[in-house]
Amino acid sequence: ATMPPLLSAIALAGRNGVLVKSAVVMERLADTSLVAFDKTGTLTTGTPRLADIHTTAGIDAFELLRLAAGAENPSEHPLAVAVVTAARERGLPVPPASDFDSTPGRGVSALVDGKRVAVGRPNLLDEQPEPDTAEIRRAVTDAQAAGHTAVVVTVDGQPQGVLALADHIRPQAAATVESLTALTGATPVLLTGDNPGAARHLAAEAGITDTHAGLLPADKVDRVRDIQTQGQRVLLVGDGVNDAPALATADLGVAMGRQGSDLALQTADAVLVRDDLSTVPAVIDLSRRARRVVK
Numbered sequence: 001a002t003m004p005p006l007l008s009a010i011a012l013a014g015r016n017g018v019l020v021k022s023a024v025v026m027e028r029l030a031d032t033s034l035v036a037f038d039k040t041g042t043l044t045t046g047t048p049r050l051a052d053i054h055t056t057a058g059i060d061a062f063e064l065l066r067l068a069a070g071a072e073n074p075s076e077h078p079l080a081v082a083v084v085t086a087a088r089e090r091g092l093p094v095p096p097a098s099d100f101d102s103t104p105g106r107g108v109s110a111l112v113d114g115k116r117v118a119v120g121r122p123n124l125l126d127e128q129p130e131p132d133t134a135e136i137r138r139a140v141t142d143a144q145a146a147g148h149t150a151v152v153v154t155v156d157g158q159p160q161g162v163l164a165l166a167d168h169i170r171p172q173a174a175a176t177v178e179s180l181t182a183l184t185g186a187t188p189v190l191l192t193g194d195n196p197g198a199a200r201h202l203a204a205e206a207g208i209t210d211t212h213a214g215l216l217p218a219d220k221v222d223r224v225r226d227i228q229t230q231g232q233r234v235l236l237v238g239d240g241v242n243d244a245p246a247l248a249t250a251d252l253g254v255a256m257g258r259q260g261s262d263l264a265l266q267t268a269d270a271v272l273v274r275d276d277l278s279t280v281p282a283v284i285d286l287s288r289r290a291r292r293v294v295k
């Protein structure tokens with residue numbers, strides 16, 4: 001017997017690197033009217049490199065990096081991996097961490113060498129009195145103006161430095177944005193927890209004009225709902241723990257297979273097994289063709 005069209009479409013999608021979790025998902029992919037992308041790890045390779053270290057007078061750059069790497073070591077976030085890799089490459093032994101805590105979309109905190117070390121988004125500075133943080137804030141602004149992601153390191157509650165991380169656009173990103181614009185009639189949008197400067201740099205490279213930056217996981221959910229309220233059927237592509245609630249809210253959630261966190265993979269309706277963005281327009285097109293056969 002010949003396979004029903006939706007099942008053969010699932011098999012074909014699988015051969016092309018997209019794991020579609022059900023026939024219902026395979027069918028609904030055709031309804032996508034707008035695609036939204038997460039940035040870090042999704043439109044970018046998610047393997048950022050440490051580009052610059054800025055420290056206050058109280059601490060040496062390598063000591064700051066060593067402590068930050070200790071706090072980041074238990075985290076699977078791409079920024080955490082970059083910090084740990086940078087420490088190892090400089091021959092710094094990564095110290096053990098205890099009482100580790102991570103907040104999706106914000107950062108990490110742990111006890112390292114008996115000190116409370118936090119690494120995370122620059123809003124960490126908002127808990128500090130303004131005059132003490134002027135120098136650090138300047139370093140954050142400089143890094144962001146260069147299109148980098150700036151993370152702040154605090155030691156025992158004192159801001160001690162800024163790590164500037166440089167990420168790279170995935171090679172297929174711009175072509176994928178172009179195909180999706182042609183296919184759905186709407187230019188994809190960017191939803192990111194990162195700063196507006198880094199978001200704008202990346203969006204310009206990818207050909208995206210509509211960017212929403214500085215979003216916490218719950219804000220990503222709100223943005224998806226807003227877009228749905230405008231009558232769009234939203235397909236969201238993401239990789240992080242921070243994307244999971246929005247992946248569940250979107251009409252269809254798609255996770256990056258290699259870069260993706262376990263939670264994103266479980267929550268998503270489909271998985272890009274090879275992290276190849278160009279398979280997104282391909283699978284929407286496949287769904288449309290399968291539907292034509294069914295009807």
Ligand code: ADP
Binds near residue numbers: 106192194
């Ligand atoms: P995106 O939405 O672009 O994938 P995330 O929501 O994962 O970004 O992260 C948003 C911001 O939170 C980062 O730019 C960084 O400032 C901070 N952050 C999150 N996790 C970490 C971490 N493990 N170490 C340092 N900073 C982090």
Ligand code: MG
Binds near residue numbers: 041239
């Ligand atoms: Mg991400």
